[in-house]
Amino acid sequence: MTDSAGNIITIRKVDREDNAWKDRFDVFYSGCGIKRLGRKPHAYFAAYAGEEIAGHSVIYREKGRWIMDGLRVKPELREMGIAKQLTGARIRHAIERGASQIWYSCDDDNLVTICCHVRFGFEKVCPEGQLHKAATARWYRLNVTPKLIRELPRLEK
Secondary structure, rough: OOOOOOEEEEEEEEEOOOHHHHHHHHHHOOOOOOOOOOOOOEEEEEEEEOOOOEEEEEEEEEEEEEEEEEEEEEEHHOOHHHHHHHHHHHHHHHHOOOOOOEEEEEEOOOOOHHHHHOOOOOOEEOOOOOOOOOOOOEEEEEEEEEEHHHHHHHHHH
């Protein structure tokens, strides 16, 4: 996959959260309210067009759950499959660490994100303690199954 300038888009796990990376992270998410996760088990994944960050995402473990967050792709690079590849990388990361379920949350009007995740098999679930109403459910859950593991390479494309 390449961007409009011919740069190859690559997805990489962020291996070192050093000061240079933290500065790029802060610029990429300025105004988005995303925070760093500190000592929680987590992994950041970035999409690069050449050496420029084209997209970014994170998955972390909290209270026994793997939770995906912070999916963002630069507007001029959307609809190229970057979000799908970032989502696939996060799912694979959690599966490799023994996840049986993976979660994410988003606003009901964020149809782009919802459509990206539903293709992997995420299903909307009712928040704990609430009656099930489509308008109130904002959590999505993916059950890790042998079928998902087999189909994951196809779903990432």
